[in-house]
Amino acid sequence: MKFRYIKNISGLLGSNVISQVILLLSLPTVSLLYDPEDFGKFGIVFSIVSIMAIITLLKSDAYILSLERNNKHYISIYFKSIILSIMLLTTIIFILIIVSNYFFKNNYTKYYFSVEEFIYIFLIVISYNVCQLTSSMFVNKNKIFKLAQTNVARSVFLIFFQILFGNIKLVYGLWYAEFLSRIGQIILMSSTIFEFLSKINTKQIKSGWKNYWIGLKPYSFFAMPASLLSALTQYLPILFMATIVDLKAAGLYFMANRIITIPIGMLSQSVSKAFVAEFVQIESENKIKLIRNTIFVLFSVSLLIVFSYHLLYPLLLKYEPENWNGILDVISIVIFLTIPILTISSISQLFNLLGVQKLLLLTELIKLLFVCSFLLLYQYIGSNAISFYVLLVAIITLGYFIQLLVLIHPINRLRVK
Numbered sequence: 001m002k003f004r005y006i007k008n009i010s011g012l013l014g015s016n017v018i019s020q021v022i023l024l025l026s027l028p029t030v031s032l033l034y035d036p037e038d039f040g041k042f043g044i045v046f047s048i049v050s051i052m053a054i055i056t057l058l059k060s061d062a063y064i065l066s067l068e069r070n071n072k073h074y075i076s077i078y079f080k081s082i083i084l085s086i087m088l089l090t091t092i093i094f095i096l097i098i099v100s101n102y103f104f105k106n107n108y109t110k111y112y113f114s115v116e117e118f119i120y121i122f123l124i125v126i127s128y129n130v131c132q133l134t135s136s137m138f139v140n141k142n143k144i145f146k147l148a149q150t151n152v153a154r155s156v157f158l159i160f161f162q163i164l165f166g167n168i169k170l171v172y173g174l175w176y177a178e179f180l181s182r183i184g185q186i187i188l189m190s191s192t193i194f195e196f197l198s199k200i201n202t203k204q205i206k207s208g209w210k211n212y213w214i215g216l217k218p219y220s221f222f223a224m225p226a227s228l229l230s231a232l233t234q235y236l237p238i239l240f241m242a243t244i245v246d247l248k249a250a251g252l253y254f255m256a257n258r259i260i261t262i263p264i265g266m267l268s269q270s271v272s273k274a275f276v277a278e279f280v281q282i283e284s285e286n287k288i289k290l291i292r293n294t295i296f297v298l299f300s301v302s303l304l305i306v307f308s309y310h311l312l313y314p315l316l317l318k319y320e321p322e323n324w325n326g327i328l329d330v331i332s333i334v335i336f337l338t339i340p341i342l343t344i345s346s347i348s349q350l351f352n353l354l355g356v357q358k359l360l361l362l363t364e365l366i367k368l369l370f371v372c373s374f375l376l377l378y379q380y381i382g383s384n385a386i387s388f389y390v391l392l393v394a395i396i397t398l399g400y401f402i403q404l405l406v407l408i409h410p411i412n413r414l415r416v417k
Contacts, residue, residue: 019155023259026159031321033166034174036251042174043254044242047235049121049178053128054227056088057081059219061136066219075196078137079205080212085129093122120175127182134189143192150188157181222357229364230345233371233399234261237392240375252327253389256334264305264338268345271298295343302342309335326386333389340400344407363406367399 060081067074097118113121131154138147158181165173186193238257242250271294313332320328374395378388 018152022152022155022159026163027259028319028321030159030162030166031324031327033163035248035323036255036327037247038174038251039255039258040242040247040249040251042178043238043250043257045117045121045124045175046178046254046258047238049124049128050235051228051231052089052092052121052125053132054224054231055092056085056125057129057132057224058084058088058216059223059227060084060216061132062223063216063219064133064136065140067140073208073211074137074140076205076208077212077215078133078196080209081133081216082130083205085133086126089122089125089129093118117172120172120179124175124179124182127179127186131182131185131189134186134193137196138189138192146189146192150185153188154181154185157184218357222361226357226360226364229361229368233364233367233396236368236371236375249388252324252330253334255324255327256330256389260331260335261337261341264302264341268298268342271342271346294346298346299339299343302339305338306335329386330389333386333393337393337396340397340404344400344404359406363399363403366402367396370395370399 060077064074064077064081067077096113097115100113100118135147138144158177161177161180162174165176170176234257238250238254241253310332313328316328371392374391378391
């Protein structure tokens with residue numbers, strides 16, 4: 001058990017480190033092809049995609065993770081989750097098109113979406129959801145290294161398409177690159193997906209929806225709202241800056257997140273999946289040890305990431321692109337979010353496993369209220385961009401550590417049991 005878990009975590013950590021190195025190495029080239037304003041616009045799209053994915057998945061990816069490895073209905077659950085997410089997303093996109101045309105178009109904000117752009121968002125969310133659900137299945141079936149390989153490949157695809165579309169000055173180049181990189185990952189996963197398809201028929205998908213909903217319900221009622229609140233905490237500042245302040249400020253902050261916190265957030269999700277899959281399989285006396293070891297490894301890795309970046313800062317400063325002046329300073333601030341996101345987010349699934357989902361919902365609500373209060377007050381206080389980033393990171397970090405303090409009690413209760 002111990003060896004398998006260490007192997008799984010090592011594979012996920014390794015693939016994330018490689019992905020981040022690829023993103024950093026590509027920064028000089030990508031920054032010459034796109035301006036901060038381009039990434040500000042894309043930041044709006046990415047934020048909406050991430051929020052929509054959480055709503056339409058209804059945490060069915062977590063439901064798949066919690067299944068026993070020998071569960072005979074896992075393939076049916078996988079395809080039901082894809083069908084349900086497509087149905088929900090179609091409904092939401094239709095509503096948003098109507099709202100956008102009759103409300104946002106009237107200059108209430110600095111940016112609104114056309115019907116064509118909503119179709120692009122629809123396709124990106126679908127590809128994202130399929131990747132998430134398939135990744136959960138990979139973890140559940142202990143195919144961690146296959147998943148790690150596809151994650152690295154997706155980063156390579158992303159940079160390739162960004163450079164390609166940037167060179168030909170394609171409108172929506174960043175959008176296309178995001179979509180095609182996920183399609184590339186799905187293709188790499190296709191052998192496993194076809195394996196699933198070969199083991200199921202339409203009758204299995206049509207039947208058993210009531211049992212599927214009964215199994216999904218606990219995740220949809222507590223885990224999904226908590227994840228949604230967490231995503232709002234992360235992406236509301238980007239939407240705020242892009243629509244209320246200016247696209248350049250949003251672009252700098254989004255690029256910093258793109259390089260640091262978004263990959264770290266995706267890593268924490270992957271580690272969380274491996275953690276949950278292992279946690280539900282082991283005996284009670286080993287659970288505390290698993291929690292302790294996981295926290296120690298992730299905290300050590302996050303400190304190493306922060307230390308390494310600041311060590312390399314003087315070298316990176318020599319190659320900072322002129323049109324992206326200040327990006328390294330923003331990264332220097334945002335990188336401190338690595339510690340709470342990687343350490344705390346990766347074990348936040350404990351709230352669900354320990355039956356205290358309401359606590360998770362409460363702590364996520366507190367974090368979101370902190371950020372919303374800051375954004376509302378900032379409109380009246382005003383200051384320079386750097387102080388905005390510093391205060392924002394400090395407030396989000398405070399919210400995470402409040403979450404950790406709340407988490408200590410159910411962990412101690414597990415020790416007593």
